[in-house]
Every structure is written in C-alpha cells, then in structure tokens.
Amino acid sequence: QVQLVESGGGVVQPGRSLRLSCAASGFTFSSYGMHWVRQAPGKGLEWVAVIWYDGSNKYYADSVKGRFTISRDNSKNTLYLQMNSLRAEDTAVYYCARRTYYYGSGKRLGDGMDVWGQGTTVTVSS
Amino acid sequence: EIVLTQSPGTLSLSPGERATLSCRASQSVSSSYLAWYQQKPGQAPRLLIYGASSRATGIPDRFSGSGSGTDFTLTISRLEPEDFAVYYCQQYGSSFFTFGPGTKVDIK
Numbered sequence A: 001q002v003q004l005v006e007s008g009g010g011v012v013q014p015g016r017s018l019r020l021s022c023a024a025s026g027f028t029f030s031s032y033g034m035h036w037v038r039q040a041p042g043k044g045l046e047w048v049a050v051i052w053y054d055g056s057n058k059y060y061a062d063s064v065k066g067r068f069t070i071s072r073d074n075s076k077n078t079l080y081l082q083m084n085s086l087r088a089e090d091t092a093v094y095y096c097a098r099r100t101y102y103y104g105s106g107k108r109l110g111d112g113m114d115v116w117g118q119g120t121t122v123t124v125s126s
Numbered sequence B: 001e002i003v004l005t006q007s008p009g010t011l012s013l014s015p016g017e018r019a020t021l022s023c024r025a026s027q028s029v030s031s032s033y034l035a036w037y038q039q040k041p042g043q044a045p046r047l048l049i050y051g052a053s054s055r056a057t058g059i060p061d062r063f064s065g066s067g068s069g070t071d072f073t074l075t076i077s078r079l080e081p082e083d084f085a086v087y088y089c090q091q092y093g094s095s096f097f098t099f100g101p102g103t104k105v106d107i108k
Helices: none
Strands: A003-007 A010-012 A018-025 A033-039 A045-051 A058-060 A068-073 A078-083 A092-104 A107-116 A120-124 B004-007 B010-013 B019-029 B034-039 B046-050 B063-076 B086-093 B096-099 B103-107
Touching (some): A018 A092, A033 A107, A045 A092, B004 B086, B019 B034, B034 B063, B046 B063
Parallel strands (some): A010 A120
Antiparallel strands (some): A003 A018, A018 A078, A033 A045, A045 A058, B004 B019, B019 B063, B086 B103
C-alpha cells in the first residue's frame, strides 16, 4: 500500500542540527513532488518546504529559509530534511506529504497533499 | 505572501446539521490551487478537496467545496459523528504554500 514513514526526530539543543527522513513505498516515488509540513504543539499546520519530483526545484517557508534543506534520493525512495541552527520555535511534529497533480479534460485541475506520513516529533530544548 | 483567514474559529453543531466553513485569502488565489484538509486529534491531515471544488479519492459526497478569487467555502451537508475535526484550507501561489489557521467543528 501507499505509505510514507518519517524518522529521525528527537530532542535536540538550540543551535544544533537534526536530519529527518521520510521513506516512501507503494508508489513511484521519483514521479512525485514532496513536501515537509510541521505542526507545533496545539497549533495549526505550517508548510515548511517542497521539492520537485526530480529535485530540480526547492522552495522554503521564510521561517526556515537558510537553515533547513530539503533533498531526496530517488534511488532510495527517501526524502530528507536537514535542519540546522535549530530554535525552540522549530519544536513540532514534522510530516512528509506527497504532492499530487490532478488533471481533467486535458488541463490541470489542481494539486494537493494526498498522502501523509504519521509524523516525527522534534523538540528543541536545552 | 498570501495569508489565509478561516472563519469561524470554532463551529458547534449537532450530527445531521449542515456545516459551512469559510476561507478568505489576502489576495486572489487560483482556484486550481485551493485545497481543504481534515485533521482529527493525533492523526495526520487528510486531503478532502483540491482545485477548490473537486473531491479527493474516497471522500464522501456530503463534502463539497466552492468559491473563487479570495473567498472559498467548504460545506458538509449533514454532519456525521466522524466529521467532528479541524479543517484547514491551503493555497499554492508563487512557489509558496500556506495553510489557514483552521476551523474546529465540534459537537454541540
């Protein structure tokens, strides 16, 4: 079945680094763009970053630009998020999500995050 | 950056009632890039609607989306017990994605 499984979360001190992974299975990973989305405790969803299916384009939320790097290894069906210079406000559950484009009548109808992992928790604290 | 505002913050309704959730954007959003998600406690979000009005795979037809420009609506025609959750709208524009703050639909 189609599945995303995140790993790599944990407790880290402010200023340190952490790398998250997202293992994909059940679909052709190399054909899909991928997102990272996070959710601070008791808060709403915050988009973090997106990477194109072939890694050719990457975009970031202003809150993480310059500190986080999204990447992928299509040979390993794995998405990554390298998080540097971590801050207390980066504490959250981090989800990876698949980006799917929808088409109809020969045109693009839209896109959405249609498959999500269960999330991995990152706590930044001294 | 486009900011999304959702109202109301909380909607208290009974099973069987109709729910109308609003999402307003600070500037015009392409309808193709407006989506709605449902999230239940302790679970990952689930895609409900893409392209402002198209239901994602497996989503019951009691969920419908509408709107264009800066004003979008998610309607649940008759609330089922499993529909009580938080709902987020999300847009994509200029290579950035943003979520609204969410509307919680709880049991009255």
